[in-house]
Amino acid sequence: MIVIGSNVELLLKAYDLGEWNAGPNVDPHFLFCLIHNFWRWQVISREHQINDEIRAREVRVVGAEGEQLGIKPFREALQLAIDLNMDLVNVAPTAKPPVCRIMDYGKFRYEQQKKDKEARKNQKIVDTKEVWFRANIDENDYQTKFRNVVKFLGEGDKVKCSVRFRGREITHASVGQKILDRLATEVADLCVMERVPKLEGRSMIMILAPKAT
Numbered sequence: 001m002i003v004i005g006s007n008v009e010l011l012l013k014a015y016d017l018g019e020w021n022a023g024p025n026v027d028p029h030f031l032f033c034l035i036h037n038f039w040r041w042q043v044i045s046r047e048h049q050i051n052d053e054i055r056a057r058e059v060r061v062v063g064a065e066g067e068q069l070g071i072k073p074f075r076e077a078l079q080l081a082i083d084l085n086m087d088l089v090n091v092a093p094t095a096k097p098p099v100c101r102i103m104d105y106g107k108f109r110y111e112q113q114k115k116d117k118e119a120r121k122n123q124k125i126v127d128t129k130e131v132w133f134r135a136n137i138d139e140n141d142y143q144t145k146f147r148n149v150v151k152f153l154g155e156g157d158k159v160k161c162s163v164r165f166r167g168r169e170i171t172h173a174s175v176g177q178k179i180l181d182r183l184a185t186e187v188a189d190l191c192v193m194e195r196v197p198k199l200e201g202r203s204m205i206m207i208l209a210p211k212a213t
Contacts, residue, residue: 049090062101132162176204
């Protein structure tokens with residue numbers, strides 16, 4: 001004879017085999033349903049109170065189809081869910097009394113996770129690319145850097161544009177300012193300036209962000 005303990009899987013097996021000691025005055029089927037729902041509750045990730053986790057004497061019940069079933073004692077509401085092989089889910093714990101909905105919580109969580117996964121899949125991750133210029137950059141090199149900036153912005157990434165100064169070039173920081181100002185003007189239709197040109201150490205930095213589409 002297997003006596004009720006903490007091992008839910010053994011209890012379920014015991015019920016199937018008829019090797020069950022539920023104690024006096026306990027409906028075995030009702031107890032099995034409670035254990036079965038507890039087992040489902042354990043194996044899924046939860047964001048809500050469900051079934052026996054709900055701590056309320058009475059609850060406002062919403063049916064599986066969204067119908068209002070009124071205020072009922074908690075045990076009666078739970079039995080309604082069990083009879084439908086569903087869960088009683090506390091969807092508004094701060095309400096007086098709490099609002100509980102009858103639903104297949106495992107299916108609900110699966111669909112929610114599927115939606116979250118799809119949303120993450122469609123979410124664009126914005127990277128920050130860096131393109132650096134020399135203070136004495138020639139036109140050909142500038143055009144190559146310019147094309148890279150246009151490419152990165154077109155792909156939806158931010159661009160950190162840096163002019164690096166060597167030796168005494170730092171005394172002519174205005175040269176770097178002119179380079180970045182020219183670049184900002186030429187790509188103005190593709191981006192917004194997130195950070196204006198600013199001298200940091202031996203570099204002047206400007207950050208461009210793609211325009212929202």
